[in-house]
Amino acid sequence: MFRSFLGGIHPHDGKELAKDKPIQVMPAPKELVVPMSQHIGAPCTPCVKAGDLVKRGQLIGTSPAFMHADIHAPVSGKVIRIEERPHSGRISCPAVVIENDGEDSWADGLPLERDWRAMTNEEILNAIQSAGIVGMGGATFPAHIKLKPSKPVDILILNGAECEPYLTADYRLMLESPAQVVEGIQILARVLGVKRSVIGIEDNKPEAIDALKKACAGIGIEVATLKTKYPQGAEKMLIKVLADREVPMGGLPMDVGAVVQNIGTVAAIADAVVRGVPLTERIMTVSGDAIAEPKNLRVRIGTKYSAAIAFCGGFKEEPDKLLAGGPMMGMAQFTDEVPVMKGSSGILALTRRLTEHGPEMNCIRCGRCVKACPMGLVPSMLSILSQRQDFAACRDSYGLMNCVECGCCTYICPAKRNIVQYIRNAKGFVRAEMARAKAKEAPAKKEGAKA
Template sequence: MIKSFRGGIHPNGNKSLTAGKPIETGLLPSKVVIPVSQHIGAPCTPVVQKGDYVKKGQVIASSTAFVSSPAHASISGMVKDVALYPHPVFGKCLSIFIENDGKDEWTSGIPFVRDWEKLNDSEIKDIIKEAGIVGMGGATFPTHVKLSPPKGKKIDLFILNAAECEPFLTADDRMMIEYSDRIVIGVKIVMKVLGVQKAYVGIEDNKPGAVIAMKKAFEAEVGVEVKAIPTKYPQGAEKMLIKVIAGREVPSGSLPMDVGVVVQNVGTVVAICDAVVNGIPLIQRVTTISGSAIKEPKNLLLRIGTTFEDAIANCGGFVEQPAKIIMGGPMMGFAQANLGVSIIKGVSGILGLSKKDINKGTESPCIRCGKCLTVCPCGLNPSMLSILGERDMYEEAKLEQNLFDCAECGSCVYVCPAKRNIVQYIRYSKMKNNADAAKKREALAK
């Protein structure tokens, strides 16, 4: 019997809107707006300028920093602008505006076929870095960094995170059914890089089609086991998944590598396969467009830089004025005020929600009911973290309440009778602590 993690919730999945719909290729956009920062780490610097002609797959922004990831043109055409444009996470970001010439031409030399089994781990990691691959579940941590644990950190297990626990989202579900061959190769490549002999594919049991497809795809692969795990949110959070799959507890303040595990998302291993086998950089991704305000919810293969407006147009637009647009899922996603923002590497979903979908109510002071403590999978005190954030006591939140252990899953907000914006207060506290740490580093560098 598979043991679950502590806490968690069971929200309405709302996956039936798109779970049975095959992936469709989105219409080629007339333009793309590609931010130079689509990842955790150092932003890139544009290597093209206004008036340049670029082709699909060409590097248009790069960085010499190790924790960074280059950006590539997702269409062929003319660079019309390099300037600040709306960004789904940062508000505004330096971006490269490319006008489509309709030719959709690849840059010289790609795609091609490569015998990846003859490559060593260092060569594979270089390919992954140059291809601009990041964690595509939403975290956007550069994949080559995650596959390069420090010396002394012995990795003995790889877990493919196929839980996709966020309501509405079905992109990973469909990829497991339709892209199973590429997933198998991607997993084998990651195992080779890490030097591990054992891997698990963890899928929530509300995706029976994906479970069947993955078991069939991996049946001949030695060392890879597909596990159907109980459906409970946030099953897809790394620490929760490691606990359920491997029975290993990631200590407070530690990372999965500290217990010998590396976790990657389904979309990430598909991108790894494309890059290592065919030399194709990360220029497109599968995104779920869903919600009651969307005319025809779909799973779409979209070019990076496609605006949310153009992505939603592929689904027939809106049936009513949405009350909220969210990038990602409803639990951990980011509300958007502008449909001009772009699909970036971490956009697993776009939700158009009507008023009936929104959790109604006015925020009020914490009533100390303790419901948030009961559901917190990280064993934290979310109510106290929210109070400290609200009072600008962010350093106390870090030192006394293990602030940075919070996965920002939103389970606490879901059960809060006072309708408190707990996760927002926590994000604020993290931002303030990170800003203070950056100032200290700058002062020491002078």
């Protein structure tokens, strides 16, 4: 049975470029740049200094804040510098620069062999936390926090949709290591105490569906076939499709008793719990029509994009855009000096042929964006109101803050309007206003308390 949700689009998926390329291990480069912010939450502070020798898996960055994920050395070697470096999500960020000694020697006691079934839930959660695991689909939410929901949950949803065009990393992982994925799911299901675990995979990946069905046979994990439609892998869409529940406006999946994890995250969790190894590498797709040999790579965190691209034969054509992530929600990069991070699902280099579109024109109210919006918004009105700087109307009358920025509206717009950009702009203003209002309120309250 194919399941679906309202709205969505069908872009050319470009997956044929890398879909049949087995995951290749990319040797760790000579220099690795490990940013101290690779997750949602407080950035880490380095706990090593220039000149220190580090081992692979050794803690190099942490934070006293609740919302953070620890960061570990991806190779053994010497810390040569701690300085601001380009960052794929925030222009630049302090990073620990490590010179690889080529030994790849692990930190003391790693990796280990243990049976997770003999571990307590707390031990498992500690293992996940100390491995620094975050949501690897790109959202980079610290996994150990998501796994301690403050509300009862009864369903675990595994995101194998990989609905972003061009990306094939999750697909290859499901195909090549189904046992590891399943083990991770079993661990999570036990920790969360859920009744139901479902893996959702789009129907354009029949081989992955078969592989996981085989691996899940007889152990009570469902494999659900999803209709191929972007953004099938969006958290809220997945929950709607697989559990028929709607996350309320402004709510979280746990509000409807669900936890969603990405396939890559699940595999990393299995590694962290069973082998005790921190997150120091990930699987990512290097693709796009400008890449000479598109590949799926097992690559160390901290590898520069330039090195990964060189490993894939470099550019065969001049790229117009270099993207961190997929073409629908990924971020355009201004330099290939940015390093791979925990949330880097792909590096795409696209030529002008794919990225160019005509000039922006007026909205002709064709309604294609309204039809495509999975959140039930009216993107055209949001974009027009944002252009008029009527941000209050965006927020109050048109549900601005519900936008998930999936990009369907902008993709489908015949007037080539940068709708998502206008919406982001409006959101920025609304958030800034909320922050100002809060700041105003806070001192007033304090004074009131004194009086």
